[in-house]
Amino acid sequence: MQLSSILLFSAASLAAQIESYPKLDDGTTIETFPLYHAEDQIALECSKRQIDTGEHFFNEKGDIIYIPFMDCQETKKPLELKYNVDEQIACTVKFEDRLYHLFQLYLHQDAPFTCRIPVRPDSGLYIPLDIQVRGNIMESHFDLDPNIAIQMFTDGDGTIISSTSFSTSVNTTRIIIGDTVKLNFNVIWTSLKKIVPEIPEQAQTTQSKLEQQKYITSYTLPDRRNQKVLYFFTAVIGALIGSVVTTVFLYKRLNRKLLQSYSDKLE
Template structure:
């Protein structure tokens, strides 16, 4: 039965993902821990949410809105789980775009390159989609937006740094509160960024030749740990060292006390009484 499950991807004609713009398996320059990740998003018409195109009929991508905290468009750090804020200003265009996003008339679609090569996407490189799913309500005079978001990345296991890339990403509102926004307001996005790493299952084998990272289903574990395994190991080491230090200090005190009592010098009266 297990063998049949592993054959299903081959029977269905599955293929490796993502491919480059030319339909080829990508080669990558891997990310390093903490490296800033480039991200751009689809530029849309505020009237209907349709893509904007350039003179060559290619979809136009623009940076994520600028965060007031950094003065730069929102960017994430590879492999770093953290809580962070990004305050964006709702000018007229962004306000009307968020009307489309919240009403789900158009997705807030961004993309992340799988390789750190310079100008990689401009060369037709492969990328991973990242959609920001904002929820809330649209009113005649304002928007109600849930600005607290979980941002989850899945990456290959850190055991092989040459495979440091991104498998999938998603961002979604996840609180019980909304903030009222009108044109001209600032909105602070509360982002809980978490990186999950895993080894794939249901691999289709070496069907394609050399792959940039292991293929298969990068499923979430039953008990997900929202930190990278390398960070978890570091925490265990720190806890282990701290526990050892406390144990050593406690044991040393007990041993010293017992030693001093056992080998305590005899007083003069005891010596004299023995001589008598």
């Protein structure tokens, strides 16, 4: 068998194995559901864990049980994000017995702080949001970094692609059971760049070329070089505008002085 034939067969086999993610058990994919719009509310859910072992709770179907994020005293409801809105969110929580012991597990990395968010509104399709908190566990208390970044990634058109979260400061707060602590969330949204590889005509299977491209679509971070160029031109334009304004101001001031001097001489 010729090498070209082997490569074409491999490409076709790979394309046939690629599936859309995420999708429901019945095969429904995200394209079926509506898109997010700016400032749409997004609820966070986190896995329910046993406080002694960190193991998941499961329902009768064997699925992991997710419950709403901790209630924030500021809003009297669980933490919510706004689609495509960078913001600082204060969420004050009370570390009662259950929550205190859960955070001991998170800090000791015996169990991850695993949450999830809907890819699109009311879709039942989720992507994970793992929150990496840090601190020190002592016998009588634990120290927790209360400053947490949440980085959200979208396709720029209303679909959430990925997310991550982590502690961001070098300071900690001492916490014992019963303490009330303000957690500071810094939420940042980034639109990713879509990459759709071209599939050779010979590599197509029974699926259409358009469908294959849809299945193997991937995303990458935007090109920072383009942003630097944009920042450079913005700075240059700003400097030019500033120079023009300054020149006009100085010209008017000098002109007034010359007129005043001329008037004084006439007198």
